[in-house]
Amino acid sequence: MGGQSPPLQLKPGMTQLSSTTVKDALESTAPIDAIQVQGWVRTRRDSKDFSFIEMNDGSCLRNLQIIARNSLPNYAALQRMTTGASISVRGTLVPSQGKGQTWEVVADKIDIVGTADDSYPLQKKGHTPEFLREIAHLRPRSNLFGCVFRVRSRLAFAIHKFFQERGFVYVHTPIITGSDCEGAGELFRVTTLDPKAGPRRLDGSIDYEQDFFARCTYLTVSGQLEAEAFACALSKVYTFGPTFRAENSNTSRHASEFWMIEPEMAFCALNGNMDLAEELVKYLIVDVREHCPDEMELFAKFVDKELLARLDFVVDRPFQRINYSDAVDLLKRSGAKFEFPIDYGLNLQSEHERWLTEKHFQCPVTVFNFPKEIKPFYMRLNDDGKTVAAIDLLVPGIGEIVGGSQREERIDVLEENMRRHKMDLADYKWYLDLRRYGTVPHSGFGLGFERMLMFITGVPNIRDVIPFARTPGSAEF
């Protein structure tokens, strides 16, 4: 044939000149004769013979200033253009004559790709996070949420980097699961059966043996049990994926769908587990501080003035470690007024955790060795016969960010635990096999991805660090 592919049909404003991001343009070390930039108008100001357009493309926090001279053929249309419009600009990158930016683009051609009328909800002035939450599809165009979601991306990358650098294998554990294990809150049922017309058993209940998977299935609440299987083969593994809890919990720290990181290490006892959790938290802070300086500066300025000092403090010092019974003693002797009682055998309440991490130690605290009665079946029984090798890592402002344990590797002890928790051992045959064949001491923990992101950005509500948050009564978008 002719050997020539037909020219691409490009919409107005789309050209074949490859475009430069705002980030790259602003970081340029020299003027550029011919440049193309594309993005959304943040604000526009008229001068006598030209118009200043501030354009943002999400590549960074900062805007690029475009100079639109009144000699442009569509100048009248440009002057009618409002915040939110999308544009494609060709021109030259030159040193700015004004203050506040080093570079600006003097436009030869500005195509208005898409207009935005005056119903566009984002104004150039500040909005509350609560309002922006109602327009979750537009809020990434705001400074705050652009920053949050760039940091979210970097944090996810840093997590993989941390584990890959240390020889951990990334394992994809199932999202649809058959184990309603550990009674970790309410589960979302997965079914294809019609709840009204589905097949029934004799007692009138729905017969899930005739369901898609021929059994009850749920969205996962944790990949831990499956991760243990892989740790007992590949030695060091981690999962990083979505998790679902149908708890009717309505707080700034809970979501129905969230992401969790769950490392699991064979031949590892509780101390190694604590070391890894501490190293991970510090690594993530350092990484984001280094790679997202503009974003961190915005959070420090508009979200939390103490943020950078607190993060530096966390990175610089060893985390406090205290066993549960010492923590209880400390709380009892504190003289502080608590709403809830504190005593050995009771769960630490939020106010107690807060006192430990915010008032007493004023830094992250790892509490370990909890009474077995208040912890799940899979945690390893300590020699005292009363406590299990569990850890909770508490951080100021958030509370629990990591929960983990050494796992019970002795099959007889594990089976006894399961019976005490009134579990059906037959349902966990595969899990018990891990102890039956070549069992090893192993440990792991869960790190809440969003809680870590909240801690690093200072953003106080989990709904504001998730692109489209799912919470009880709310699954819009």
Added chain:
RNA sequence: UCCAGCGUAGCUCAGUGGUAGAGCGGUCGGCUGUUAACCGAUUGGUCGUAGGUUCGAAUCCUACCGCUGGAGCCA
């Protein structure tokens, strides 16, 4: 799910029993290498919904809905 608070213009909020308000935004005009520009004018409302009390309700009462904060569960 429990406790508390809040729903008034596109946004942020004032108005607590007697004519529905301000700032910002939008629009128009002016000025200007501007920086959340500035100056002037103007636009803008089912006061969350439904009922009730009252001569009269944004305001008082009841229910419901939504949001926010706190608690529990946890990550």
